[in-house]
Amino acid sequence: xxxxxxxxxxxxxxxxxxxxxxxxxxxxxxxxxxxxxxxxxxxxxxxxxxxxxxxxxxxxxxxxxxxxxxxxxxxxxxxxxxxxxxxxxxxxxxxxxxxxxxxxxxxxxxxxxxxxxxxxxxxxxxxxxxxxxxxxxxxxxxxxxxxxxxxxxxxxxxxxxxxxxxxxxxxxxxxxxxxxxxxxxxxxxxxxxxxxxxxxxxxxxxxxxxxxxxxxxxxxxxxxxxxxxxxxxxxxxxxxxxxxxxxxxxxxxxxxxxxxxxxxxxxxxxxxxxxxxxxxxxxxxxxxxxx
Amino acid sequence: xxxxxxxxxxxxxxxxxxxxxxxxxxxxxxxxxxxxxxxxxxxxxxxxxxxxxxxxxxxxxxxxxxxxxxxxxxxxxxxxxxxxxxxxxxxxxxxxxxxxxxxxxxxxxxxxxxxxxxxxxxxxxxxxxxxxxxxxxxxxxxxxxxxxxxxxxxxxxxxxxxxxxxxxxxxxxxxxxxxxxxxxxxxxxxxxxxxxxxxxxxxxxxxxxxxxxxxxxxxxxxxxxxxxxxxxxxxxxxxxxxxxxxxxxxxxxxxxxxxxxxxxxxxxxxxxxxxxxxxxxxxxxxxxxxxxxxxxxxxxxxxxxxxxxxxxxxxxxxxxxxxxxxxxxxxxxxxxxxxxxxxxxxxxxxxxxxxxxxxxxxxxxxxxxxxxxxxxxxxxxxxxxxxxxxxxxxxxxxxxxxxxxxxxxxxxxxxxxxxxxxxxxxxxxxxxxxxxxxxxxxxxxxxxxxxxxxxxxxxxxxxxxxxxxxxxxxxxxxxxxxxxxxxxxxxxxxxxxxxxxxxxxxxxxxxxxxxxxxxxxxxxxxxxxxxxxxxxxxxxxxxxxxxxxxxxxxxxxxxxxxxxxxxxxxxxxxxxxxxxxxxxxxxxxxxxxxxxxxxxxxxxxxxxxxxxxxxxxxxxxxxxxxxxxxxxxxxxxxxxxxxxxxxxxxxxxxxxxxxxxxxxxxxxxxxxxxxxxxxxxxxxx
Numbered sequence: 008x009x010x011x012x013x014x015x016x017x018x019x020x021x022x023x024x025x026x027x028x029x030x031x032x033x034x035x036x037x038x039x040x041x042x043x044x045x046x047x048x049x050x051x052x053x054x055x056x057x058x059x060x061x062x063x064x065x066x067x068x069x070x071x072x073x074x075x076x077x078x079x080x081x082x083x084x085x086x087x088x089x090x091x092x093x094x095x096x097x098x099x100x101x102x103x104x105x106x107x108x109x110x111x112x113x114x115x116x117x118x119x120x121x122x123x124x125x126x127x128x129x130x131x132x133x134x135x136x137x138x139x140x141x142x143x144x145x146x147x148x149x150x151x152x153x154x155x156x157x158x159x160x161x162x163x164x165x166x167x168x169x170x171x172x173x174x175x176x177x178x179x180x181x182x183x184x185x186x187x188x189x190x191x192x193x194x195x196x197x198x199x200x201x202x203x204x205x206x207x208x209x210x211x212x213x214x215x216x217x218x219x220x221x222x223x224x225x226x227x228x229x230x231x232x233x234x235x236x237x238x239x240x241x242x243x244x245x246x247x248x249x250x251x252x253x254x255x256x257x258x259x260x261x262x263x264x265x266x267x268x269x270x271x272x273x274x275x276x277x278x279x280x281x282x283x284x285x286x287x288x289x290x291x292x293x294x295x296x297x298x
Numbered sequence: 299x300x301x302x303x304x305x306x307x308x309x310x311x312x313x314x315x316x317x318x319x320x321x322x323x324x325x326x327x328x329x330x331x332x333x334x335x336x337x338x339x340x341x342x343x344x345x346x347x348x349x350x351x352x353x354x355x356x357x358x359x360x361x362x363x364x365x366x367x368x369x370x371x372x373x374x375x376x377x378x379x380x381x382x383x384x385x386x387x388x389x390x391x392x393x394x395x396x397x398x399x400x401x402x403x404x405x406x407x408x409x410x411x412x413x414x415x416x417x418x419x420x421x422x423x424x425x426x427x428x429x430x431x432x433x434x435x436x437x438x439x440x441x442x443x444x445x446x447x448x449x450x451x452x453x454x455x456x457x458x459x460x461x462x463x464x465x466x467x468x469x470x471x472x473x474x475x476x477x478x479x480x481x482x483x484x485x486x487x488x489x490x491x492x493x494x495x496x497x498x499x500x501x502x503x504x505x506x507x508x509x510x511x512x513x514x515x516x517x518x519x520x521x522x523x524x525x526x527x528x529x530x531x532x533x534x535x536x537x538x539x540x541x542x543x544x545x546x547x548x549x550x551x552x553x554x555x556x557x558x559x560x561x562x563x564x565x566x567x568x569x570x571x572x573x574x575x576x577x578x579x580x581x582x583x584x585x586x587x588x589x590x591x592x593x594x595x596x597x598x599x600x601x602x603x604x605x606x607x608x609x610x611x612x613x614x615x616x617x618x619x620x621x622x623x624x625x626x627x628x629x630x631x632x633x634x635x636x637x638x639x640x641x642x643x644x645x646x647x648x649x650x651x652x653x654x655x656x657x658x659x660x661x662x663x664x665x666x667x668x669x670x671x672x673x674x675x676x677x678x679x680x681x682x683x684x685x686x687x688x689x690x691x692x693x694x695x696x697x698x699x700x701x702x703x704x705x706x707x708x709x710x711x712x713x714x715x716x717x718x719x720x721x722x723x724x725x726x727x728x729x730x731x732x733x734x735x736x737x738x739x740x741x742x743x744x745x746x747x748x749x750x751x752x753x754x755x756x757x758x759x760x761x762x763x764x765x766x767x768x769x770x771x772x773x774x775x776x777x778x779x780x781x782x783x784x785x786x787x788x789x790x791x792x793x794x795x796x797x798x799x800x801x802x803x804x805x806x807x808x809x810x811x812x813x814x815x816x817x818x819x820x821x822x823x824x825x826x827x828x829x830x831x832x833x834x835x836x837x838x839x840x841x842x843x844x845x846x847x848x849x850x851x852x853x854x855x856x857x858x859x860x861x862x863x864x865x866x867x868x869x870x871x872x873x874x875x876x877x878x879x880x881x882x883x884x885x886x887x888x889x890x891x892x893x894x895x896x897x898x899x900x901x902x903x904x905x906x907x908x909x910x911x912x913x914x915x916x917x918x919x920x921x922x923x924x925x926x927x928x929x930x931x932x933x934x935x936x937x938x939x940x941x942x943x944x945x946x947x948x949x950x951x952x953x954x955x956x957x958x959x960x961x962x963x964x965x966x967x968x969x970x971x972x973x974x975x976x977x978x979x980x981x982x983x
Contacts, residue, residue, distance in 0.1 A: 018300050021307045033318065044403075051399035054332060055457025058450060062342055062458075069340035069435030074587065078352050081588030084581065085800045092806070159810060170810055176796075177640070177811040 091116060099160065100124070104131045105167065109189045112162035120158040120169070122150060134236045136192060139261065140182050154179050198244065198275040203267040206276060209252025214293055216266075219251035222292040226285070233285040235264065240279050246270025253286060253293075254278075262286040332450065335443075339450055340435040346459050346467045353589025353801050357569065359596050360642070360796060366569055369586055372482040373470045376462060379481055380496035385539040386505035387469065390530045392426040393537040396461055400427050400452035427452040430468045474504060475511025488516060490556035499548040502534065503527040516555055518653070524552065567648030567658045568596050572794045579807075580798075589801035595642035595794055603910045604633045604645035608876075611903030612650050615878060618898070620889040629886060631878045631900075632659035633907065634777040638873050640811045641781065641790030643774070657881070664756055664770035665862045665877055668896070669728045669837070670855030671767035673783060673825050674749045676725055679736040680821045682744055687722035687824050687966040688929065688974035690936040696731045698738050698762050706762050708734045711856070711895075720936045722964050725828040726836035728854065730766055737765035751816045752779035753789060767855055776866045777875035783826055783851070784868040786921060787817025819923040820969050826851045826920050827967045829867070838865060840897045844905035848912060849919045852904070854896035860886040865900035867908075870918040874907060876900040926967045929974050933962045937975035 015021045024030075044050050067075070096118045098111025105128055112118060120128075129137055129146065137143075149155055149171050159170040166189060169182040203209055214222075223231060235241065241248075246268040254263035261280040268275055281289075355368040376384065388395050394402055402425050409423035424432070431451035436444055455464060470480040478484035481504065485493040489500050496504065506526035507514050516523035528549045535545035572594055576585045584590060608631045615629050616622070628650065635645040648658030657663070679685045693716045698706040708730045715731065724732040737745060745765060746758045754776075758769040778792040790813060798807040829851030832838045837854040852867020863886055866875040878899040879886060886894035931937060968974060 015304075018303060021304055025307060025311070030314075034314075037318065037321075048399035051401065051453045052457060054450065055400065055453035055455075057332075058336055058339065058454035059342075059458045061336055062344075062454065065337065065339055065341040067341050068338075070437075071343065071434040072340065074352055075343075077583045077587040081583040081586075084584050085588055085590070085806065088806050089800060089804050092804075170812075172810065175640075175811065176809060178813065181812070 092118065095162075102128065104128065104192065105184055106189055106192050108160070109162070109167050109184070112160060112167065114162045114164045117159060117161040120160045122155070122158060125158050125169075126150065132192060136188055138236075139258075140184065140188075141180070145180070149180050198268070198277045199265075200273070200275045202274050203250050203252045203265050203276050206252070206265060208254050208256075208263070209265050211255055212253035212290070212293075214251050214253075216248040216251055218293065222289055225292050226289060230285050230288060233282040234289060235279055235281060236261075237279050240277055241266055244268050244277050249274070252276075253290060257283045331446070335447060335450065339447055339454075342451070342454055342458065344458070346455070346463055352587055355585055355588060355590050355592065357572065357592045357594060359594060359598050360644075361597070362593070363598060365566075365594065365596065365598075368573075369479075372480055372486075374480075374482045374493055376466050376469070379469060379493045380501050382498045383481060383493065383496050383501035383505060384465070384469070386498075386502045386530050386534055387508075388426075389534040389537050389539055390505050391429070391508070392424075393533075395426050395465070398425060398427075398456075400456040401425055401449055406449075424448075425452065426468050427455050427464055430464060430471075431455060433471060433473075472508050473511050474507045475515045476517060486556075488555055489553065497548075497553070498540070498544065499527065499531075499551045500553045502530040502548060503553055506530045520555070527553075566601075567652060567656075567660060568594075568601065568643070568646040568794070570648070570656065570658055571646060571661050575794055576798075590806070591799040591801070591803070592795060593797040595637075595644060595796055596646075597644040600635055600645040600911050601647075603907055604635060604647045607903050607907035607910075608633050608647045608650065610906060611876075611899065612878070614902065615886070615894070615899050618888045618894060619886070627880065627884060629878055629880050629884075629899075630655070630659060631876065631903065632663065632773045633874065633876050633903065634660045634773045635872060635874045635907070635911070636777045636781050636792055638781045638784040638790075638868060638871055641778065641792045642796070643792055643794050644872070646774075659877065659881075660773045662772070663877075663881075664772055665864075665879065666769070666855075666857040667767035667771050667776055667864055667866075668855035668857040668862060669730070669733075669767060670776060670853050670864045670866050670896075671745070671749070671764065671769075672725060672728065672733050673780070673829060673853055674745050674752065675733050675736050675740070675765045676721060676828065677783075677817065677821055677825045678740050678744045678748045679721075680824060681818065682740045683736075684972075685721060685736075686968055686972040686974075687725075687828055688720050688931045688936040688964075688968065688972075690718050690720055690934075691724065691732045691735060692718050693724065693729050693731050696734045696738075698734060700762065706734070708763070708766060718934050720931060720933055720964060720966065722828050722831060722966050723933045725825075725853075726831040728832070728837045733765040734762065737762050749779060751789070752782040753792070754779050767857065773864075773866075773875040773877045776864070776877075777873050780852075780866045780868055780875065781873040782817060783822055783829070784870060784873050784920075786819040786923065787815055787822040789814045789816045820925050823920065823923050823926055824967050824969075829853055830920075831964075833867065837895070837897050838867065838901055840901035841865075841867070841905045844902045844909075846905040846909050848908070848917050850908070851920070854901065856893070856895040856897075860893035860895075863894055863896040863899040865896045865904045867904055869908065869912065870920055871915070872908070872911060874904055876903050876907075878903070922967070925969055927970065928965050928967055930963050930965050931974045933964045935975065 015024055091113075095112050095116045099108055099118045099120065102108040102111055102124075108128060129140075132140070141149075154173045156172050156174040159172050161168045161170070163183075166183060166185040166187075169184065170178045171180040173179055199206065203213055223234060226234065244266075247270070248266050249269050250267040252265040252267070254265070256262075260283050262283050263278050264281050264286065265276045265278050268277060352369060357365045357368070359365055392402070402423060405423040412419050428448055431448045435451060436448055459467075470482070472481070473479055474481070474484035474488075476484075476487050478487045481493045484504050484507070485491055485496055485500075488504065489496065503516065503523055503526075506523065506529065507516075509526070513519065514523045514526045531540070531545040531549050534540045535542045540548075572592070573585060576590075576592065580588070580590070612629060612631050615631075616625070619629070621628050630649050631647070632649065633645065633647040634643060636642065637644050646658075646660045648660040648662075649655050676685075693710070695715065696708055700706055710730050711728065716729070719729070719732075721732070723729075742760045742762055742764045746760060749758060754771055756769070756771050756775060758764060761768065774792060778790075781792075782789045790811065793809050795807065796809050797805060799805050830849065832854070833841045833850050833852050838852050841850065841852065848869055850867055850869050852865060855862070855864035855866070862877060862879040864875070864877050866873075868874065878896075886899060888894055929938065966974065
């Protein structure tokens with residue numbers, strides 16, 4: 008049934024319709040809605056509950072989370088440094104030689120070495136290298152002196168730096184073990200596959216093996232050990248010694264001696280160090296200055 | 299009449315149904331918006347206290363005193379906060395805090411109305427919960443979208459946290475300015491007391507700050523902060539937290555601020571330089587969020603003296619120039635003090651007032667050192683040419699031909715020429731023409747190499763005028779380079795950091811003091827002896843006039859047109875470089891129109907600082923190398939016996955000599971192979 012709507016024709020009709028149950032109900036509920044919201048804040052509570060329910064699925068954005076991420080990144084960075092340092096310390100503690108020590112510390116990393124460990128590492132060095140790094144007398148003075156507080160070892164691109172520090176972190180003495188030294192410690196002395204005459208530095212002082220050793224045995228007994236500091240290098244070599252050369256200049260109190268070995272028709276030269284003053288005395292005998 | 303009533307009823311009907319439909323549509327719209335936006339809303343940390351868990355980086359002095367904590371937020375429970383403060387912050391920010399569930403609807407509607415219908419006016423309506431939401435998650439961008447999201451997060455905070463938790467989080471993370479985040483730190487910074495001990499007037503002052511931490515910063519705008527404090531007190535009285543009498547009494551007091559002024563910035567040029575260095579090494583995250591512990595080289599006593607000396611010295615300079623505190627531009631200054639035995643920077647001031655200008659002139663401002671560069675020239679001449687302090691040269695007009703450029707004709711500061719003199723006198727009186735002759739002989743490249751060996755790192759131009767300090771350097775570089783002279787030629791790299799530890803105390807960096815002998819001790823001593831003479835009787839004699847009596851050596855430096863005035867000097871233990879001048883565009887000219895030299899401006903600052911810095915320490919002399927002997931020679935001839943000094947040695951110079959050189963003698967240190975007479979320096983060059 009279609010009901011025709013028409014505007015009230017009379018004022019009474021207007022009043023009647025205005026205050027109808029429907030209108031009064033609508034006004035009442037609207038007022039109730041507004042009043043209850045102002046009184047009980049149920050809209051805010053409803054929304055708050057809804058948002059709390061969806062909280063775990065929402066992104067961690069905003070300044071507070073950003074701060075958290077910065078903190079996390081900082082912790083990771085610092086832990087990385089500490090972890091690397093701990094690893095380096097562990098490797099260094101286990102190191103038996105400077106080669107192992109060097110492989111445990113990357114450039115820029117550093118660790119503190121115990122005095123006893125340094126002594127042990129120093130003792131593991133071939134005498135020719137250890138004496139060149141630091142004389143035993145100086146080392147004894149430093150290690151047993153009252154100034155030394157700790158030994159600081161730092162990896163470097165060109166090898167290892169070892170600092171002997173006092174209690175104020177002042178460097179009392181510094182050692183640099185170059186990459187070449189480390190290679191030499193690791194591989195030992197590599198023979199040079201040449202005739203000794205082809206090595207220019209020996210050119211003015213080459214002697215036959217017989218002549219050389221005859222002169223050696225003319226030296227006082229106590230000098231001979233200083234003449235050939237690493238006899239094992241020569242004892243390990245196969246073949247016969249044909250010639251011996253003396254290097255034409257001294258380095259840090261040592262002079263190189265070149266021993267030419269011949270085996271299976273091939274010649275090679277083993278270079279070892281001798282103390283300068285012992286070699287000098289030998290030279291006098293070789294040149295016939297003293298007899 | 300009836301018709302009119304009907305029309306009114308028609309209007310009411312229209313309004314009612316339109317309103318009903320509008321409200322329904324608005325409700326649906328809001329719901330849609332909530333669903334749409336809720337996915338992008340930030341996640342709320344649980345518990346809320348997680349917001350204050352960032353570890354803080356702590357920076358200490360060399361003796362272990364705390365200098366600053368970066369990102370510090372000291373959390374205190376509500377029962378350890380003054381009730382007056384809690385009432386004050388509630389009264390001024392949100393007095394219905396305990397009644398609403400996130401927003402104050404009436405204030406929000408009012409704010410919305412004003413924003414929409416009264417352009418230009420702003421009505422703050424944010425509750426404490428909304429402010430917390432904004433501080434935790436949102437930028438300060440003003441947009442309806444941001445406000446809406448902020449409101450939604452406030453609802454969630456209210457739905458999941460108690461009022462006490464919200465208030466606790468708010469009070470402990472809110473910014474009060476001056477670097478104070480959280481009420482405890484604010485109470486410490488502004489009143490040097492704990493938050494629990496705040497009095498009513500102090501609490502009200504603090505509660506007024508969050509509205510505009512900079513604008514109401516009581517260190518800078520005390521009266522403004524008091525006015526705001528009174529607003530807070532009146533508000534407290536209006537909402538019934540205190541009586542009107544209490545408000546009146548409190549508003550009549552003037553709370554005493556902490557004596558040690560701090561600010562939102564580090565407040566220190568040294569700390570700025572340090573933090574910049576740390577950030578360079580470890581990055582921003584580690585420095586600001588890593589919680590590292592840094593032990594620096596700074597000595598608080600020396601730093602305070604340095605700040606005071608620079609302030610006093612620049613005030614004296616203002617007076618000389620006739621400037622008062624209202625002058626738009628005033629001269630600046632910088633000071634760097636280095637421990638000569640290690641290279642540790644003990645004090646650093648980069649300007650007159652950090653709060654006026656944060657530009658650190660001690661490390662970032664490169665200026666011409668003027669005659670301050672002469673020690674490098676003289677040392678190099680001694681080393682390269684075999685000259686010594688008794689070598690005689692002639693102070694005369696000099697013209698040096700430069701290929702492809704105009705001839706260089708340096709003039710003396712006094713515009714006068716004094717004829718023959720030994721090098722010690724030339725250095726003492728800072729004779730430019732003799733330095734120019736020396737650099738002509740040794741070459742500017744040699745001077746540059748030496749300066750770099752001593753620690754100058756700025757790029758230096760290979761020109762003859764390098765002898766008169768034409769290349770730009772910083773006060774830190776000058777202090778470091780002169781320090782090499784103080785230690786008999788042993789170079790130490792200057793440094794700011796002794797040690798860095800992670801939050802668990804594990805060392806991640808420590809400084810090792812490495813020494814490198816870069817200069818020959820005997821030659822260094824000869825230069826030091828000349829620099830002592832500069833202070834005792836030369837261009838730096840203002841040092842003695844200002845009462846500094848200990849053995850010291852140093853050199854003034856004043857550039858052309860008086861743009862820069864320096865004094866760099868040292869005792870055997872401490873080397874200090876001071877620069878004064880305008881940042882740009884002005885010269886140091888006194889009220890009589892006379893230029894102000896390094897001896898007049900920087901020298902007294904140096905003397906004031908050193909007098910106090912070395913107080914209580916034993917007097918130390920510069921060690922004399924074994925191969926040094928002392929001879930007394932005539933200043934003009936370099937010979938042992940006084941000889942008649944000719945009035946004019948060279949007829950060509952007649953017109954430039956103003957007065958004859960007085961026959962004076964001088965004690966010079968010489969090496970065993972150095973013979974003071976004949977004056978080979980004059981003949982052989």
